[in-house]
Structures are given as C-alpha cells and as structure tokens.
Amino acid sequence: MKKCLVWLLAAALLLAGCGKKTASQAESLRQRYREMQAAHMEAEITCHLETENRTFTVSCDWTPTGAGTTVTGPEDLAGLTASVSGEDLTVSYDGAALSAGSLRDVAPANCLPWLLRAMEEGYLVDAGQETLEGLDCLRLALDTTAPGGKVLCTVWLGGDGAPLYAEFSQDSRVVLTARLLSFTSE
16 A cells, blocks of 8 residues: 555656646747747638638738738638737728727637737646647647637647647637648747
C-alpha cells in the first residue's frame, strides 16, 4: 500500500511539472505576440448561425493600431473589405465605405484581429498539448471581454507558435471558427 502511494505521489508531481511547463511555454509564446509589429493572415472563417453555417475565405493585415480584412471567397463577396480601428468597424466595397458602427461581438470581419488581441491580452483559462489534424499543438483557452459580453477564444498553435485553428465562443456556444491557411508576422 505504501509503495502504491509513493508511486501515485511521484506521478502527481510529474504531471504537475508538465502543467507548469505548458503554462511557461504559453506565457513565453504570448510575449512574442505582445511584441509583434505586424501580421498577415489568410483563413477560412465559418460563422455558426442558429439555422446554418456560412463560410468565407479572408485575408487580413494587422498592426497594433488597426487591421484590414478582405473577403477573397465566395466569389460574390470577393473584394468586400472591413477595417478595424480600436472598436470601430468600416465596411468598404468598390470604393464606397460605410461606417458599421462599434464592434460589440466577434464577427467574421474582426475575428482574426480578435485572435491576436486575445493572444496578447486575454486571461489564460487553460493550456494543454493536443493533436490537431496529426500535428502536435499547444492549445490555449483565452477569456476576453467585449462590450457585448465575454468571448472565449480557444486557439491551437503549431510548433513554430503560429495559430492553426481557433474557436470563438459566446454564452457557451461556438459562434465562429477560423482555420488559418497562412500566417506571417514581424
């Protein structure tokens, strides 16, 4: 019985050490995102509505002062752009621009900049190692707050620290997913 207890305590200590290593790895990676000066991302965004799912392919250029997202697919929406500056959203198409007001919730137009903001500022709820499509990933769950309420951003990062996939949840419901097709940063 004593030997069993000793082995259980040793296993618990090893597991606790793994958790500290993952948390340390997460914090080191988040510091890289805090220091980032620019990023370019391409992603397939799926908006999970109550009655259907809508998928868009977008390209996003981000800097600490703002971001621009351009829809590249589907073809009938290609060229539609959205720019985010602080909490303000502007939608443009073929030279005409329309103020879309202030951002209250996560949306296809702002989810990629939101992902980067979550990596910088979000409260780390959980961190762990997971496999995603055959790749070993670091999974971070980050709690963020918006005027419209809390948003949980869960992101899977590859070995190089680049985001591969993200889920955005509000009121315990996944509202958006993003499968990153490319990510570069400075």
